[in-house]
Amino acid sequence: MxxxxxxxxxxxxxxxxxxxxxxxxxxxxxxxxxxxxxxxxxxxxxxxASEPPKAAEGGLADKPQWLVAALGDSLTRGTGDETGEGYVKRTVALLKEASGKPVKLVNNLAVNGLTAIRLSDQLEQRGVQQAVAQADIVLLTIGGNDLFQIAQSGGSIAEGRDVSPELLERLIPQTEPLLDEIFEKLRRINPNARIVYVGLYNPFYDMEQARSMSAHILDWNDYAHRLAAADGNATVVPTYDLFESNVKAYLSSDHFHPNAKGYERIAARIVQSLE
Structure with a gap:
């Protein structure tokens, strides 16, 4: 024990x-x-989360290739062109030829009927921002659906009804701040890209009651020029003179959008503006 x-x-x-x-x-x-x-x-x-690639700094001439993004309304979509090319694809092809460099279309994000406020909203979308962020050139049309609300009235356009210079004059001051907002958002997304804004034209110049609209359209384009000048790396491409002297030759049958020849002339002017 x-x-x-x-x-x-x-x-x-x-x-x-x-x-x-x-x-x-x-x-x-x-x-x-x-x-x-x-x-x-x-x-x-x-x-x-990974950030989208950014456009390289420096001028276009210093870059080995050019990436292009397109935004805006039915003009950038190419509506009215029976070939389906529009001005965007023609611009890319002409830039390749003129520069001797590879030129690639990143995306054409244009939407038929797009207004300025909807484009501003679109620029808040991640996918749109990624396309814009990597572009060396941003092609843009906007404002036509805001200022030419008569374009929504169908056949009355061709008949000459509902064409109102007075309405256009009232709408311009309401829409200008939206264009300013779009430029600011584009520049925040991409500080280095060349912004190319295609100016508006008067598609109803052949109608006597609508010829006075041209003065208001010039005011709109002048405002766009001031925004581009303040930006320092933006270009406004004039188109109003093309269509005032060649409405029947360059407009499609809807009497609003360019036809193939009209888009060819717009593309040629864009390329000239970038040379």
């Missing part, structure tokens, strides 16, 4: 020491876990 008591007396201290060590290890592990939770290592970070 004395031997058993002696063995038990030696075993209890060993067990006690073992339990004490285990408790200490648990406390150390718990403290380490709290430290990692409360004070995470600076070397560990949650990965952020």
């Amino acid at each position: 004395s031997k058993g008591k002696s063995g038990n007396s030696r075993l209890w201290p060993i067990l006690g020491l073992t339990m004490l060590l285990c408790t200490a290890l648990m406390l150390v592990g718990f403290a380490a876990a709290l430290r990692d939770a409360w004070f995470p290592s600076r070397g560990i970070a949650v990965p952020e």
Whole structure:
């Protein structure tokens, strides 16, 4: 009996020491876990979403290739052109020929019927921003659906009804701030791209009651010129003179959009503006 008591007396201290060590290890592990939770290592970070590639700095002449993004309304979509080319694809082809460089269309994001406020909203979309951010050249038409609301009236255009110079004059001051907003958003998305805005024209110049609209359209284009000058890397391409002297030759049958020949002339002027 004395031997058993002696063995038990030696075993209890060993067990006690073992339990004490285990408790200490648990406390150390718990403290380490709290430290990692409360004070995470600076070397560990949650990965952020990748940013779209940015257009390289410098002038167009310094770049080995040109990436083009197109935005806006039905004119940039190419409506009225029976070939489906519009001015955008023609511009890309002519730029390749004139520059001798690779020229690629990143995306044509134009939407038929797009207004200035809807384009401003579109520029908040991630996919649109990615296309604009990587472009060296941004082609743009907007304002026609805001100022020529008569374009929504169907056949009355060709018949000459609902053509209102007075309405156009009232709409211009309401739409100019939206054009300013679009320029600002484009520049925030891409500080380096050349913005090319295609100016408006009077598609109803052959109608006597609509000829006075040309003066208001020139006011609109002049405002766009001032925005481009303030930007410093933007161009406004004039088109009003083309259509005033050649309405029947350059307009499609809807009496509003250019036909293939009209888009050819617009593309040629864009290329000239970039030379």
